[in-house]
Amino acid sequence: MFERHAGGENAILVHIDLPDTHNKEDKDEFIDLVVSAGLQIKGIVGGSRDKPHPRYFIGTGKAEEIAQLVKDKSADVVLFNHRLSPAQERNIERLVECRVIDRTGLILDIFAQRAQTHEGKLQVELAQLNHLSTRLVRGWTHLERQKGGIGLRGPGETQLETDRRLLRDRIKTIQKRLAKVEKQREQSRRARKRGSLPTVALVGYTNAGKSTMFNRITQADVYAADQLFATLDPTHRKIHLVPGQQAILSDTVGFIRHLPHDLVAAFKATLQESRQADILLHIIDASDERKDDNIEQVYEVLEAIGAKGIKTVEVYNKIDRLEQVSPKVEPGVEGEPDRVWCSAMSGEGIELLCQTISEQLEIQWQHLKLRLAPQDLGLRSELFDLKVVENEVVEEDGSLVLDICINNADWRRLMRQTQGNIEKFCIEA
Numbered sequence: 001m002f003e004r005h006a007g008g009e010n011a012i013l014v015h016i017d018l019p020d021t022h023n024k025e026d027k028d029e030f031i032d033l034v035v036s037a038g039l040q041i042k043g044i045v046g047g048s049r050d051k052p053h054p055r056y057f058i059g060t061g062k063a064e065e066i067a068q069l070v071k072d073k074s075a076d077v078v079l080f081n082h083r084l085s086p087a088q089e090r091n092i093e094r095l096v097e098c099r100v101i102d103r104t105g106l107i108l109d110i111f112a113q114r115a116q117t118h119e120g121k122l123q124v125e126l127a128q129l130n131h132l133s134t135r136l137v138r139g140w141t142h143l144e145r146q147k148g149g150i151g152l153r154g155p156g157e158t159q160l161e162t163d164r165r166l167l168r169d170r171i172k173t174i175q176k177r178l179a180k181v182e183k184q185r186e187q188s189r190r191a192r193k194r195g196s197l198p199t200v201a202l203v204g205y206t207n208a209g210k211s212t213m214f215n216r217i218t219q220a221d222v223y224a225a226d227q228l229f230a231t232l233d234p235t236h237r238k239i240h241l242v243p244g245q246q247a248i249l250s251d252t253v254g255f256i257r258h259l260p261h262d263l264v265a266a267f268k269a270t271l272q273e274s275r276q277a278d279i280l281l282h283i284i285d286a287s288d289e290r291k292d293d294n295i296e297q298v299y300e301v302l303e304a305i306g307a308k309g310i311k312t313v314e315v316y317n318k319i320d321r322l323e324q325v326s327p328k329v330e331p332g333v334e335g336e337p338d339r340v341w342c343s344a345m346s347g348e349g350i351e352l353l354c355q356t357i358s359e360q361l362e363i364q365w366q367h368l369k370l371r372l373a374p375q376d377l378g379l380r381s382e383l384f385d386l387k388v389v390e391n392e393v394v395e396e397d398g399s400l401v402l403d404i405c406i407n408n409a410d411w412r413r414l415m416r417q418t419q420g421n422i423e424k425f426c427i428e429a
């Protein structure tokens, strides 16, 4: 694994403007990421190119400039805000004589520092190992610590072959463990659904204020820090939105621009949580000048994980930092999400937010087909009392087939009342 960056290692940053980069935003975010990883920035090397140089990504002149800077500033690591090929990483490492980490490596390292649960840690380790496996070369010593020596190396195996084998074994073990943890999680998710409380998932660009909002709404003391990715693992709490209405609130990982696709895949289980939610609360840092771009990035990730169609409330957070903005709700028109302006930090507007979530949950309707046995007359009359029955057919055996259109709140109440049994009558959703 990469060495942890605790203790403030000295870093030289490299950010090159290429035709497809959003220069300023990308660079600012890169700096935020590096600071968040606990590194000391000792120098930033910039420049522009039409396309990456095959050998060093940057030009030879720039590479030499970096090598000099590494010496002058006694840097421990050079960080590229780009995705480097394994060969490029190696070539630069040789030239500058210190460790080189690309953008994916940096994000993985931050994930590794923030992972809290067993599953989160496993996910990070797997992603790191996969990333490393493409970078395994002769003389590569990252796995040194795990090697016990005797008995580990097979007959005639070179160092490189041993490393590869160890890496493959480790990847297999982690995949197995992850599969088990994911299964357990799926079971507890089903249990929560059976408990029939609606779920509300917080999503949003990293540092938008999700953990702070989670704390504010739940009054729970989860970790909130001025660090990117403070929440790698989802956390769940039961919340009271308005008297009598409860929901499960879940906090998820922060999104980030250009999140490499293999990382999206690695964190799918974590992001899965948002896919299963009844409502997404999209937390936006209203005081961030990059907010429009960030909003777009979040919607892109949501689309990539198949969570695009879920009802969303856009939460414009941090209004305490804005002048002349008071808490308010802007109802969405023509299918656009409602927008709530509030502050997780000061608490202004949080009541409005809870009311909006509650209303959105109430007004979700679903069409269902139920088959009731002739003796289930109590339930039948209850459904008629609720005025949710659209059609009724009596079948030859006396059973009743009802088409109903019911809102979530009523459905949940019936679920509670029948201890989940009503679900057994569903023949079609």
Ligand SMILES: Nc1nc2c(ncn2[C@@H]2O[C@H](COP(=O)(O)OP(=O)(O)OP(=O)(O)O)[C@@H](O)[C@H]2O)c(=O)[nH]1
Pocket (backbone or CB within 6 Å): 204, 205, 206, 207, 208, 209, 210, 211, 212, 213, 224, 225, 226, 227, 228, 229, 230, 231, 232, 253, 254, 255, 317, 318, 319, 320, 321, 342, 343, 344, 345, 346
């Ligand atoms: N002024 C102000 N600061 C806020 C507000 N909400 C959150 N913050 C600050 O913004 C920073 C990030 O907040 P977090 O809650 O950790 O953000 P997050 O979205 O969970 O971050 P990731 O875990 O990186 O995705 C912290 O310094 C918070 O104190 C707010 O309403 N007003």
